[in-house]
Amino acid sequence: MAVAKTARVVGTDRLGPDTLLLDLCAAEPVGFVGGQYLILxxxxxxxxxxxxxxxxxxxxxxxxxxxxxLAVKRIPDGPGSAFVHGLTAGTDISFSGPWGKFVPREGASGRTLILATDTGITAALGFLRATRFAPLLPQALLIWLRASAEYFLPDEFVQQQVPAACGEVRIAAIPAVGHHDRIPQARAILREVLVRGDIAQVFIAGDGAVNQVLSDDAMAAGVAVGKEQVESFFNMPKKSV
Known part of the structure; x- marks a missing residue:
């Protein structure tokens, strides 16, 4: 059974019309690795x-x-995000965690692609800022694909969160979730990177429907992508029986 932990909201900031940035202070060290998540x-x-x-x-x-x-996008009629968006400084929250295996590997080497779609950028930024990933930053490429510059987090904010040592950052627009051209455009962007042949490892976070196709494409190009290297935020792939 997950052990409940607590943290206090010490500040909030609005990042656009539907995103809230929460500054939190936990009652005790959380013990997370960059790329992981909590359950509030x-x-x-x-x-x-x-x-x-x-x-x-x-x-x-x-x-x-x-x-x-934490950065939280308000979901229309979503009771969870509505609760978060109502939090103010001085409020205590309860959570469990850390959870997740979307973390840098110990002792990994080589050029690394971190590709995020939509809200998956939060996991990607945490991953990039993990202590154990620091030696690989100069060879890292972060790609964030979202529907528009107004989506979720401002581009400038994302750029500011990326460690200065990161080798390259690309932010590009792709069609919105569910659009028939969304996956083909994401595949084309990945193909452009993989054709160089210098990618040693790939980590993908965000839209599960996109994740599944891109991980298959990476493996077809000779880059192994394990389950722990893919984090789906929505459009969850069906679990094999």
Missing amino acids: DSRIVLPSGKAVKRAYSFLTGDAEQRNFQ
Whole structure:
């Protein structure tokens, strides 16, 4: 059973009309690795009896284990994100974690591609800022694909969160979720990178429908992509029986 932990909201900042940046201070060191996430318990119980709990990636690096940030996009009619967007400084939250295996590998080497779609950029930024990933930063390429410059996090904010030592950052627009050209355009962007033949490892986060296709393409190009290298935020792939 997951052990409940607590953190206090020490500040909030609006990043556009539908995104809230939370500054939190945990009661004790969290013990997370960049790329992982927590599960926030809103303490709301739906009429069905289901508790409203939501997963949010640690946006900040893991060198600091008590003070961290979360970026939360408000989802229309979403009770979880509505709860978060109502939080103010001085409020305590309850959460469990850290969770997830989307973390840099110990002792890995070579050029690394971190490709994020949509809200998957939070996991990608946490991953890049992981202490253990620091030696690989000069050879890292971060690609963030989103529908528009107004989506979720401002481009300038994302650029500011990327460590200065990161080799390359690309931010590009692709069609919105569900559009028939979305996956073909994402594949074309990945193909352009893989054709160089110098990518040693790939990590993919965001839209599960896109993730599945891109991970298949990477493997077809000779780059191994294990389950722990893919983090789906929505459009979850069906679990094999």
